[in-house]
Amino acid sequence: xxxxxxxxxxxxxxxxxxxxxxxxxxxxxxxxxxxxxxxxxxxxxxxxxxxxxxxxxxxxxxxxxxxxxxxxxxxxxxxxxxxxxxxxxxxxxxxxxxxxxxxxxxxxxxxxx
Amino acid sequence: xxxxxxxxxxxxxxxxxxxxxxxxxxxxxxxxxxxxxxxxxxxxxxxxxxxxxxxxxxxxxxxxxxxxxxxxxxxxxxxxxxxxxxxxxxxxxxxxxxxxxxxxxxxxxxxxxxxxxxxxxx
Numbered sequence: 001x002x003x004x005x006x007x008x009x010x011x012x013x014x015x016x017x018x019x020x021x022x023x024x025x026x027x028x029x030x031x032x033x034x035x036x037x038x039x040x041x042x043x044x045x046x047x048x049x050x051x052x053x054x055x056x057x058x059x060x061x062x063x064x065x066x067x068x069x070x071x072x073x074x075x076x077x078x079x080x081x082x083x084x085x086x087x088x089x090x091x092x093x094x095x096x097x098x099x100x101x102x103x104x105x106x107x108x109x110x111x112x113x
Numbered sequence: 114x115x116x117x118x119x120x121x122x123x124x125x126x127x128x129x130x131x132x133x134x135x136x137x138x139x140x141x142x143x144x145x146x147x148x149x150x151x152x153x154x155x156x157x158x159x160x161x162x163x164x165x166x167x168x169x170x171x172x173x174x175x176x177x178x179x180x181x182x183x184x185x186x187x188x189x190x191x192x193x194x195x196x197x198x199x200x201x202x203x204x205x206x207x208x209x210x211x212x213x214x215x216x217x218x219x220x221x222x223x224x225x226x227x228x229x230x231x232x233x234x235x
Contacts, residue, residue: 001172006155034223043203044156046223089155098209099144099161099169101224106155 002027004092006104013080014112021107023090024072032093033066033073038106039086047088048075052095080111114139117227119204125233126194134189134230136204144207145187146224147171147179149200156203162187163209194234202230 003026013019023033031052036044050057050064050073057064061080066073077084090104120135138145143164148156158171162181176198178190187206191198205224 043226043228045226049223098207099146099163100158100171101146102158102172103148103155106153 002030002092002094002100002102004090004102004104006090006107008107009105010108010110012110012112015080015082017080019077019080019084019109019111021075021088021090021109022072023074023092023104024070025092025102026071027092027094028068028071029094029096030092031095032098032101033064034091034093034101035064035075036089036091036103037086038089044089077109080109082111082113085109085111116140117204117206117225119202119227119230121230122228123231125235126191127235128194128196130194131190131192132194132232134191134202134204134232136187136189136227137185138187138204138206138225139185140206140208140225141184142206142208142225143184144209144224145181146205146207147177147187147189148203148205149173149198150203150229151200159189159202191232196234198232199234200232202232203227 006023034049037047038044061078063076087106089106091101093101117138146161147159157173160179162168204227207224
């Protein structure tokens with residue numbers, strides 16, 4: 001089955017700095033890679049996703065890059081703000097089975113004011 | 114739309130008891146999922162369904178059962194609760210089109226999560 005590794009497990013940055021979270025996956029059949037943000041005590045919510053036919057996607061301060069050859073993808077947050085503090089999860093979904101997304105273990109991001 | 118709703122929000126069970134976690138979505142999504150989230154960990158897939166009457170096992174199905182009799186509802190049944198089942202349970206739903214029916218559309222879409230059920234087994 002798919003294996004998704006996420007690093008780092010915790011990340012602390014100063015407000016205004018950039019944050020980068022990386023995930024690697026094992027199944028070359030995976031072709032959909034969403035990122036979810038989970039605030040304390042809340043449900044996960046999608047913040048950005050990327051499909052395997054593109055290498056990069058941006059949405060304001062958030063971007064995701066995908067390297068299919070190396071089987072890794074990364075979340076980039078620029079100009080971080082205290083409200084960006086949360087747990088971020090990556091996931092990989094195989095093209096052969098849209099029901100079986102595999103999630104990383106999460107990264108706790110703390111943005112210090 | 115209410116989105117994905119779950120009941121109850123909290124529950125304490127004794128070892129050996131059974132219960133059903135309810136999940137309902139009103140977005141006409143075809144896919145539904147159950148995940149568990151242990152403290153400091155990611156989401157582990159328990160079961161999923163691609164449509165009414167069709168369910169399949171995820172990564173950690175032991176000790177659980179599901180059914181999908183309607184598009185809207187996807188209950189999760191715990192039989193003989195054990196302390197290892199103490200966790201937060203999230204239900205989710207998504208819509209996936211199939212290339213044959215909708216050429217050119219990306220088949221995968223985001224999962225919408227319910228608020229979660231915090232279950233403690235003592």
